[in-house]
Amino acid sequence: MKIVCDRDKLLDGIMTSQKAVSGKSTLPILGGLLLDCRTGDLRIMSTDLDIGIECTVEAEVVEKGWVVLDSRLLGEIIRKLSFNDVEIIIDETNVASIKCGNSHFTIQGQGGEEFPQLPEVRSEKKISLPQDLLKSIVRQTVFACAVDETRPILTGVLMECKGEEISMAALDGFRLALRTIKVSEQLPDISVVVPSKTLNEIYKILKDHEQEVEIFFTDNQMLFRIGSTKVVSRLLEGEFINYSQIIxxxxxxxxxxxxxxxxxxxxxxxxxxxxxxxxxxxxxxxxxxxxxxxxxxxxxxxxxxxxxxxxxxxxxxxxxxxxxxxxxxxxxxxxxxxxxxxxxxxxxxxxxxxxxxxxxxxxxxxx
Amino acid sequence: MKIVCDRDKLLDGIMTSQKAVSGKSTLPILGGLLLDCRTGDLRIMSTDLDIGIECTVEAEVVEKGWVVLDSRLLGEIIRKLSFNDVEIIIDETNVASIKCGNSHFTIQGQGGEEFPQLPEVRSEKKISLPQDLLKSIVRQTVFACAVDETRPILTGVLMECKGEEISMAALDGFRLALRTIKVSEQLPDISVVVPSKTLNEIYKILKDHEQEVEIFFTDNQMLFRIGSTKVVSRLLEGEFINYSQIIxxxxxxxxxxxxxxxxxxxxxxxxxxxxxxxxxxxxxxxxxxxxxxxxxxxxxxxxxxxxxxxxxxxxxxxxxxxxxxxxxxxxxxxxxxxxxxxxxxxxxxxxxxxxxxxxxxxxxxxx
Structure with missing residues (x-):
């Protein structure tokens, strides 16, 4: 694998992907970022098995390939580089050579095939929302999720679409936060419970502008497509509380x-x-x-x-x-x-x- | 005691004084700030027995008196006030009534006489330096002080004045940082070792402008006068290493x-x-x-x-x-x-x- 890319764009992609890297996983490979250039573009991926994040970064792919590199070290190296053009070459033993200006790093990586694959989320069930609106909805609801795990379903936010209305509700036994949005199109019927952790990470990725987020739903997964970033998350299983009767x-x-x-x-x-x-x-x-x-x-x-x-x-x-x-x-x-x-x-x-x-x-x- | 003062100025004084409040003192009263209005102005004082800080704050003193109030709580209250005019009244049982707009706090304080007195530093031995210059000197030396206490004298910075030269030196057995300044006046002979902790606090108080700091020395104390703030510190006792022979x-x-x-x-x-x-x-x-x-x-x-x-x-x-x-x-x-x-x-x-x-x-x- 051989790529040349811009330091700032690479750093941006790494920092976004890093959000799914768990510091305390028992699987060491989950402390890494997958750099995947097998299809001609650079995709940077991370997962903690609950959430997966994939960023596509503009890069010149000279030779295809993939590798897993330590997330923290890679991020620190790229952050500290003084020039723009970064060249990354991976040899057959997964050793990465990172060159930029007069700096040359050689880092042992692991094979891309050892990295857990992100689940494919293919679905016709889809909604679109402006990023700033989704950001505001998340902010207004997610704080009311239960923190303790005695009733796991309450650690998530219930997201429902019906007719021309989207609603998100969170409750923890002491308070309930409910936000609804009217849209001008017929929505698919959706009722899923999204882990609060996923929404907290999504919140950090969303920007304060009106560019659309696409959200795809399957029975146990959902996918957020935010610009060049994809976030895949598992859904919580179980019956949410029928909150309408308590208001x-x-x-x-x-x-x-x-x-x-x-x-x-x-x-x-x-x-x-x-x-x-x-x-x-x-x-x-x-x-x-x-x-x-x-x-x-x-x-x-x-x-x-x-x-x-x-x-x-x-x-x-x-x-x-x-x-x-x-x-x-x-x-x-x-x-x-x-x-x-x-x-x-x-x-x-x-x-x-x-x-x-x-x-x-x-x-x-x-x- | 009764005073009326401006919220912003009061908060400024509290935040500066708070720097000497130690979170983990065994003497509960040291978690407090002394508000002293016995002489017609408001002085806010704190000490951890090594360093003492005193800020004079512009205030209308309607009735003289003094009190000790919990430092953290007082700071948070004043920070959260929404209006400018703050009235503080202390009754004979040391209960403070803090009024501002539609807010009224009543806080139990302690008598001012229970607070340890800051040592008087009266001395003819005095030097003056611009704040920004002293800030730069501290920054260039204090990091080289020893961290561990096996040789306590090395946890301080040696400050010497002789002829027309001021020098500050710190060393920890692995490195030495030495900064000298030539001045255009004859200086008193001074050789003291200032605790690094004092200099770190001084560094935070100093501003990036040329207004002068006055520094007074006695045998075991020194006093920094920075605008309306006074910082008193004990000096370290013992013989510093004669570093000139190792350069x-x-x-x-x-x-x-x-x-x-x-x-x-x-x-x-x-x-x-x-x-x-x-x-x-x-x-x-x-x-x-x-x-x-x-x-x-x-x-x-x-x-x-x-x-x-x-x-x-x-x-x-x-x-x-x-x-x-x-x-x-x-x-x-x-x-x-x-x-x-x-x-x-x-x-x-x-x-x-x-x-x-x-x-x-x-x-x-x-x-």
Missing amino acids: PDEYTTRVKVKTLDFLESCERASLLAREGKNNLIRLEICEDVVKITSNAEIGMVNEEVNVVMEGKELKIAFNSKYLTDALKVIESEHIEMQLTTNINPCVLKPVQSENYTYLLLPVRVAE | PDEYTTRVKVKTLDFLESCERASLLAREGKNNLIRLEICEDVVKITSNAEIGMVNEEVNVVMEGKELKIAFNSKYLTDALKVIESEHIEMQLTTNINPCVLKPVQSENYTYLLLPVRVAE
Whole structure:
């Protein structure tokens, strides 16, 4: 194998592919990147057996071939090169010769055939979304996935397509984040649970522009095609919770508040909530104002935020993290809270939009 | 005590003072900041008993007093405030009431009298230096201090003033970094060993401008006055090594090389040196070129850097870190290496300047 390519493009491809390299795999070859030039272009691949990433990099392929090279070392070498033209030659014993300017590295690699193949995802089931939109959807949902593995299905995000609507939902037993998007085309019927780890990696690859991502689905795999990068992921198996029945559609108290003011006050209250055991903040919802308090051994905090309230006054307590998590990702200037009693779930929504719903369980506290 | 001050200025003072707060002190009060308004201005103080930092912050002192507040919590609270005017009131039980906009924190503090006093450093022995110059001197020397404590005196930098010259020297048994400055005034005779920790903190406080730092010396303390900040530090006790006798003044090989090219090649060679056990890079000094090589189990690297050499050709090996450490801080475009044999110390200097000398012991290796 012999290729010549541009340092910056090569580094870009390596850094993107590296995201799937697991540091602590028991299979040493998974600490490597597969450089595959068998078909005339350079594809850089990595996998941890759950996720696989493949980047196609512009390169002049002088001689076809493939090799696996240590991911960390290769990345560091390419990053440190001072010139643009990089030549990589692999001999029959999988030794890589990397030349650039007056630098010459010789690195022992492994045969490409030893690297696990990425699964082929061929499917007619396909949707397309602008990158920035998918990025925003992932950001608004994935944080609500369960972290602990006692119910593995909840460590993923349920992605459903039906008619002209896409929805993504995540829940962990304490809160639910649901984002929906209307599109102007008929979508295939899809219902899959995507591991949160996959979405976190996808989030880092997505750019803030409108170029489309294509997503393909099979029964147990999905494929994201983002520009010259392909990400293949397994899906989680099992039945997701039927969340639609837990979202209340009635309420007796409605509060409209400026998102940023509310977030900042909750974050300040969190400083003391964190000192306590349970991260607890208390809200006293009055006609024009929400009073937020929190106390710990070392002291206490009182915050007041101006609101517009309709309905009953109410005292309610929340885990401050679960509240601020949502306030950070809601993109509208004002939000609306819908409440019934201090033991019923509270719903947060952007004002003047139905595309995001966050449901949050209160914490029961003694008066 | 009652004060009103500006959030940004207060935060600035807190962040600077916090640098001396030790996270792991056995004395809980050292996790606090002393806010001292007994004399009509606000001074924020911290100490870990080795270093003490005092910042004077512009504030309207309505009522005099003092208090100790948890450093981390106070910093986080002030950072999160959304408005400028902060009011702090301390009652007779040392409870602090911090008000800003619609936020009101109540934090239990401790009495100011419980905080250890910073030592008074009153001395006629004083020098002044521009901040940016002192910053550069610290950067060029402090990295060469010993890290391990087997010879405590070597964990500090020897600072000497004599006639019209200031010198700072650090050494750890493998290398020596020496920086000298000529000034245009007669200096007091000074010879002290400053803990590297103090200089590292000073480095973070110093700004990149020419405003002067005043440094005062007593027998066992020194005081840096940097704008509205005072830093007091104990000095290390003991005899420093007489380094002047270990700097060779003769050589048989002299190499002139572009600093950045040499640094980048050494850094690339380090990538493989690091994989081996001893961080070793080998230099083969020829007439027009220095060849740099390093090898590890996984592979090897060859680098070539153009040089101008006078004298004998030479093969020599170094710990790559000790070489790159110096190349990173030498500020001239070209450096000069002076060598004799592959077991004699090597001297690095900026070309066309005598103000910096770095001495480096080679590593003996089998041919």
